[in-house]
Amino acid sequence: MPLATTLTPRNATLLATVAPRGGLLQALVCIVLGSLLLTASAKVQVPFWPVPMTMQTLAVMVIGMAYGSRLAGGTVLFYLGQGVAGLPVFAGPAPGYTYIMGPTAGYLVGFAVAAVLIGWLAERGWDRSPVKALTAMAFGHAVVLALGVAWLSVLFGAEKAYAVGLAPFWAATLLKTLLGAAVMQAAWRVVRRRSAAS
Template identity: 60%
Template structure:
């Protein structure tokens, strides 16, 4: 019987013995954290929350890695930022940045990665409709935490006006793109000849 971890896209693309799983997962976590750094730097400047490609990467990591590895990957990324490495959208990092306007969105990344990963482990990645639903739920988690924290800082009306409304169209596009990327990877894997 295949366990949930072995049912992920990452495990299917990079199968390994159980004894080597930690090394594979560590390499994937560092690679995923690097993808998050790059996606943070691809941005449309916006105040108080920049528009980046990070949510696309978070959703794709969740769907490809599964809940534990995706959460660990996002956790590694957040730890790098907490320690002051310039991994976020702006030039700043550290504890003060993480409790600023984007703090709720950063926490939402962790929840969304785990949520999308858990749904993917339950087979939601094998249906385009369910994969799209999982990724939409991931984006809802990101926005719920992001809005809630931003509302504490600047009030609910401003939080919605500056932290939610401007991102709706981009969110739809990023959700569809992440779904298409992960779905296409599974389709290609399913069509690949078995060795």
């Protein structure tokens, strides 16, 4: 079924606007490409303990906005499945199940939830407005951080969870929120220009 069949042109995601007749093959290609982006973004990191600072949340937000809720959620789940299977897709060196149940577990679950949330908002036009895109990205990051810190609280207690799982990431999260919203606005400008020129 085409990705854009349930979307009107007014609220179609970026992908559905650029490739409105995409079917199963396109969806599979997008899932693979998205998982590769998530893997690459995991390797761009500043080493912190117990959770490294990576570019993954930026990748999650952009994938969510560009793909829409179902495809973005599927992409993140495919990525997580690769990690559980033992492929070296995560930020840390621990293999598969060991890593996904470790300190980063809450953040990884947050990736999937945030991707679906951001995609859902994009399907309602939030990706086309600078203010709404920024707000959606902030919501997505808040979900990731909340679930991440909640899991760290189970492991280490609330005070330490805040100190190691939230406090060091404020500035980077703000920067990635701004950058993600800017990337989406730039992408939409390119699409609009091409549409106007054709």
